[in-house]
Amino acid sequence: MINGLVVTHGEFGVELVSVVEMIMGPVPGLTGRSNSGKSVSELAEEIKELISSQQDCDTILFIDDFGGSCANAAQLAGAAGSSTRILTGVNLAMLLDFVTWRETMPIDELPRRLVEKGRQAITAMGPVQEG
Amino acid sequence: MSLILARIDDRLIHGQVTVGWSRILQPDQIVLCNDTIAADSWQSRIYKSAVPPEIEVSILDKESTADFLNNLPLECKTILLVENPEDMFDLVRRGVKIDEVNVGGMHHSNSKYEMFEYVYVNRTDIAYLRRILNSGITINAQSVPGVKVHAIDKLALDAIESIMP
Numbered sequence: 001m002i003n004g005l006v007v008t009h010g011e012f013g014v015e016l017v018s019v020v021e022m023i024m025g026p027v028p029g030l031t032g033r034s035n036s037g038k039s040v041s042e043l044a045e046e047i048k049e050l051i052s053s054q055q056d057c058d059t060i061l062f063i064d065d066f067g068g069s070c071a072n073a074a075q076l077a078g079a080a081g082s083s084t085r086i087l088t089g090v091n092l093a094m095l096l097d098f099v100t101w102r103e104t105m106p107i108d109e110l111p112r113r114l115v116e117k118g119r120q121a122i123t124a125m126g127p128v129q130e131g
Numbered sequence: 132m133s134l135i136l137a138r139i140d141d142r143l144i145h146g147q148v149t150v151g152w153s154r155i156l157q158p159d160q161i162v163l164c165n166d167t168i169a170a171d172s173w174q175s176r177i178y179k180s181a182v183p184p185e186i187e188v189s190i191l192d193k194e195s196t197a198d199f200l201n202n203l204p205l206e207c208k209t210i211l212l213v214e215n216p217e218d219m220f221d222l223v224r225r226g227v228k229i230d231e232v233n234v235g236g237m238h239h240s241n242s243k244y245e246m247f248e249y250v251y252v253n254r255t256d257i258a259y260l261r262r263i264l265n266s267g268i269t270i271n272a273q274s275v276p277g278v279k280v281h282a283i284d285k286l287a288l289d290a291i292e293s294i295m296p
Contacts, residue, residue, distance in 0.1 A: 023146040024154065025277030096150050128180075130173050 002102040002110060003029040003054045006090060007047060007074060008064040010036055013090070020095045027099050029054070035070050043073035051077070051084055058083045058107040060098065060114070062090035085111045093121030134200070134228070136210045139219055140235035143168070143212055144178045144188070147235060151275040153186060158210045160187035164196040164222065165214055193218060197225035216259035223266050232263055234272040234283060246291050247281050249274050254295065257288050264288075 004027075006013035014032035021027055031050065035043050051059050061079050063071045066088040074086045085107060087094070097117040101110055135156045140148065143163055152158075161182055168174045169192040182188040191199055196211075200222075203209065211227075213219045219232055236249045243251035250272050252260070260283060263270060270283040281287070 021275075023275065024151045025275040096146070100150070100154050128173060128176050 001029065002058045002060055002098075002105075002107055004031070004060050004062060004095070004098055004102070005047070005050055006030070006032045006062040006095070007043070007070045008032075008034065008090070009068065009070065010034060012064055013062070016090065016092065016095060019092060020099060023096065024099050029057070030095075030099065035073070040069050040073045040076065043070065044076040047074055047077040047079060051079060060084070060102075060107070060111060061086045062095065062098075063088045064090055083107065087111055087114060087118075089118060091118050091121055094118035133203075133205055133208050134211055134230075135208045136233055137219070137229045137231065138210065138212050138233045138235045139214070139216055139237065140212060141214050141238055142236050143214060144181045147275050148210065148212065149182055149186070152210065153183070155276045156210065157208065158186055159208045160189065161210045161212065162196060162200065163188065163190045163212045164193055164218060165190065166192045169195075193221050193225070197222055197227050200227050216256050216263060220259045220262045220266075223263060223268065229268055231269045231271065234270060235274055244291055244295055246283070246287065247272050250281075250283075252291060254292070257292055260288055261285075 006017055011034055014034055017030055017032035020030065033046065047061065061074050061084065063074055063086060065071065071088055080086050094114045094117055098114055101113065105113065135158060136152055138148065143165065144161065148161065163178060168178060169190050175190045178190060179188050189199065200211065215237065223229060234250055237251055237256065238249065239251045243253045245251050260270060264285060272281040272283055
């Protein structure tokens with residue numbers, strides 16, 4: 001089982017987690033956190049604590065944008081390691097797929113799948129033809 | 132046929148079904164029974180496109196649905212979706228074998244009263260829910276797996292009806 005931690009600007013990540021649960025039911029081990037009112041080092045400290053409180057468990061950190069303060073904090077927290085991975089550009093499809101596969105797929109394989117799923121979900125929808 | 136979920140949900144095919152329930156139930160197919168959508172190839176295409184490729188989907192009118200379900204192989208795990216209690220009762224009346232009905236969403240509109248956060252009913256809904264109960268079928272409200280199940284039984288229907296003017 002792999003835990004998920006969604007760290008974003010504002011309440012985006014917290015809301016994403018609540019939408020995931022609205023669709024899939026309760027998801028233990030998936031947490032949302034905001035950067036609001038926190039310095040990068042405070043956020044990094046919080047991430048570190050959250051990851052270490054989930055002992056014996058791999059964690060994937062989901063960040064909203066590459067290069068933003070949340071991504072910086074995640075890297076400062078040393079979160080990119082053997083039992084922890086950082087993914088940026090988090091979206092709903094990525095999280096739904098995470099919940100579907102986190103019990104069966106190892107941490108070495110899951111991140112690549114989630115990046116792929118997250119990208120696939122970004123489309124420019126054309127009109128559906130009449131008739 | 133093996134009905135693993137017979138659901139009343141006015142959003143029909145959406146994430147709670149294709150992701151939430153499907154992850155737990157692993158259906159082979161989804162049958163959406165709705166006269167309006169079945170008669171409209173454009174709407175049918177939109178709803179079909181919302182189902183992951185590994186799950187078959189059929190969109191049928193009420194008349195075809197009963198035959199279709201009754202002739203399915205026993206091992207075919209099926210989720211049945213209808214929009215409202217009236218359509219569900221129609222299938223019961225046509226002989227579709229259902230043990231339990233799941234109410235996943237009957238959303239707010241004028242003159243409907245709240246039973247639960249995602250279940251609003253009017254007198255017509257109550258009448259058809261009663262007919263379903265009287266056919267020996269259990270009705271439970273549950274939006275997604277893992278959340279609290281609310282029984283929609285005679286008592287619950289009497290209670291909501293008693294607050295209607």
